Amino acid sequence: MKNVTVTMEDSVAEWVRLEAARRNTSVSRLVGEMLAEKMRHDDAYERAMQDWLSRERTWQTDGQSYPSRSESAT
Structure with missing residues (x-):
């Protein structure tokens, strides 16, 4: 496993915190x-x-060229 730092918008960080909590x-x-x-x-x-x-x-x-849709329906 690797640890990484991720930069994201505040709104995305808030969403992911809530989503993680919802999924326990x-x-x-x-x-x-x-x-x-x-x-x-x-x-x-x-x-x-x-x-x-x-x-x-x-x-x-x-x-x-391929036939049109109307031509191929006949």
């Missing part, structure tokens, strides 16, 4: 959990994007 945890633990969740979310998004980009494309186009 410390500000430090709450901020750490929020950052860990953000990291997991970003990592999952990056993996999904890389998976999508690495897929072999099965659709082909002859260079024409």
